[in-house]
Amino acid sequence: SLLSSFPGTYSVYPPLLLLPAHAFAAPPWLALLAALQTHPRRLAQLYASLAASVHTTHIALNAPIPLQTATTHDAANILRSPVALTPLHNAFGPAPTPATQTAPSAADFGDAFWCTARQNGIAQTWAPLYTxxxxxxxxxxxxxxxxxxxxxxxxxxxxxxxxxxxxxxxxxxxxxxxxxxxxxxxxxxxxxxxxxxxxxxxxxxxxxxxxxxxxxxxxxxxxxxxxxxxxxxxxxxxxxxxxxxxxxxxxxxxxxxxxxxxxxxxxxxxxxxxxxxxxxxxxxxxxxxxxxxxxxxxxxxxxxxxxxxxxxxxxxxxxxxxxxxxxxxxxxxxxxxxxx
Missing domain, CATH: 3.40.50.150 (Vaccinia Virus protein VP39)
Incomplete structure (x- = not known):
């Protein structure tokens, strides 16, 4: 039931496995994750196995880019920041702050997690917490x-x-x-x-x-x-x-x-x-x-x-x-x- 209810669509952007927001919404997954909340080591092992199955090291849940920021309801999200991305497995770097979002330093860039995609033979890279x-x-x-x-x-x-x-x-x-x-x-x-x-x-x-x-x-x-x-x-x-x-x-x-x-x-x-x-x-x-x-x-x-x-x-x-x-x-x- 876990396999049959797992989403058939997901994205691999090495070294990131990006899952849709509803990936664990089915009852079998909800029950399993609830049971593992008190066993963080086993939960980490589950995520590690998922990542390894598609040759990645990190996992996150995706969500649409909001048209407004989370902190200011009326402010347009002009930077198109993915504030609803939810890291699940492995380190994604420090959590974004207003300062790192708008005026990052070279050290901030270096501390962040970056992933890549190759489409039509063209490489692209981005920090998924910010872009x-x-x-x-x-x-x-x-x-x-x-x-x-x-x-x-x-x-x-x-x-x-x-x-x-x-x-x-x-x-x-x-x-x-x-x-x-x-x-x-x-x-x-x-x-x-x-x-x-x-x-x-x-x-x-x-x-x-x-x-x-x-x-x-x-x-x-x-x-x-x-x-x-x-x-x-x-x-x-x-x-x-x-x-x-x-x-x-x-x-x-x-x-x-x-x-x-x-x-x-x-x-x-x-x-x-x-x-x-x-x-x-x-x-x-x-x-x-x-x-x-x-x-x-x-x-x-x-x-x-x-x-x-x-x-x-x-x-x-x-x-x-x-x-x-x-x-x-x-x-x-x-x-x-x-x-x-």
């Missing part, structure tokens, strides 16, 4: 790798891409692997930035953490030769920085806006980032009601067209709506590919 990872995005990462508009822009000549919600490199890495010369990344979460930097090293890509002390940091300076330029700041600053760097970078042909439930706050920045001479594509991630996807896509396209007009750009064209995965019952995570 999210969604295995359901693997198909969209693969789509970026083979996207005709990306391949075409690369074949036309050296080009750049911008990721306004870069995370640990979820989609940014796919642009580089597809041949894009430079990828400019914006990310607020310092743990995600650290994961992105470490991931670049694992994939043998050069990366530079850019100074973000002031609005004029880029003026007159040589742009680093690294394939990835990473800005740890709000993407509200991206438009100005891109303009000041534009004449020293390959043309920006693709802009990724990968925030859910909506990336609306970055649309104007995305439109402005696209090369004004050659044009390019914005890839907007949105949650859409299944029965209203066509209407929603048309609404988004009209808004991008309006912004494009205000920014002095040309007309826009919706090229494709990709259904990435089910986000919730009746809600689909989609990506809109829009030419500007």
């Amino acid at each position: 999210m990872f969604s295995r359901g995005n693997v198909a969209e990462k693969a789509r970026v790798l083979r996207l005709p508009s990306v391949r075409g822009a690369v074949e036309e000549g050296s080009c750049s891409a911008v990721d306004l919600y870069a995370g640990i490199g979820y989609f940014a890495f796919s642009y580089r692997r597809a041949g894009v010369a430079r990828v400019l990344c914006w990310e607020l979460n310092p743990w995600s930035v650290e994961g992105l930097v470490r991931g670049c090293g694992m994939n043998r890509w050069g990366v530079e953490r850019m100074a973000v002390g002031g609005e004029e940091e880029e003026g007159g300076k040589e742009v680093p030769e690294a394939e990835f330029l990473v800005f740890q700041e709000s993407n509200e600053h991206a438009g100005g920085r891109i303009e000041r760097l534009r004449d020293r970078l390959p043309p920006v042909r693709h802009v990724n806006c990968g925030l859910l439930p909506t990336s609306r706050g970055s649309w104007r920045t995305a439109v402005g980032a696209v090369d004004p001479g050659l044009g390019g594509w914005v890839h907007l991630h949105e949650n859409m009601a299944v029965g209203e996807m066509r209407e929603k896509a048309e609404e988004v396209t009209r808004e991008i067209d309006r912004i494009s007009g205000e920014e002095g750009r040309g007309r826009v064209r919706l090229e494709h709506v990709e259904k990435v995965k089910t986000y919730a019952p009746g809600v689909m995570h989609c990506v809109l590919d829009i030419w500007i």
Whole structure:
């Protein structure tokens, strides 16, 4: 009964076994775990056996990334921190604090537990107590790798891409692997930035953490030769920085806006980032009601067209709506590919 009631889906991110939140919700497991609460050594042996069965050393229970923080009910979880992750077996490092979440030191990074994933031949790494990872995005990462508009822009000549919600490199890495010369990344979460930097090293890509002390940091300076330029700041600053760097970078042909439930706050920045001479594509991630996807896509396209007009750009064209995965019952995570 234990085996038959164990979930058939789980994730292995070496050296982590990540179980769904309901993994031990069935009565046989509830009874066993209740009995083992007074025998911690036997409970540890059970977890160790589970981990060893899939060649891992650590176990945790997963839960969705909350839209609000646990400590401040009305505050948006802008760092997208996985506060509901529950470690079960082995050491995950010190528990997160407000200080380590927002201003970690090199020692904090070193003390934390890190895990890895390899998707489409690309390595990614993150500290699961501090950073999210969604295995359901693997198909969209693969789509970026083979996207005709990306391949075409690369074949036309050296080009750049911008990721306004870069995370640990979820989609940014796919642009580089597809041949894009430079990828400019914006990310607020310092743990995600650290994961992105470490991931670049694992994939043998050069990366530079850019100074973000002031609005004029880029003026007159040589742009680093690294394939990835990473800005740890709000993407509200991206438009100005891109303009000041534009004449020293390959043309920006693709802009990724990968925030859910909506990336609306970055649309104007995305439109402005696209090369004004050659044009390019914005890839907007949105949650859409299944029965209203066509209407929603048309609404988004009209808004991008309006912004494009205000920014002095040309007309826009919706090229494709990709259904990435089910986000919730009746809600689909989609990506809109829009030419500007």
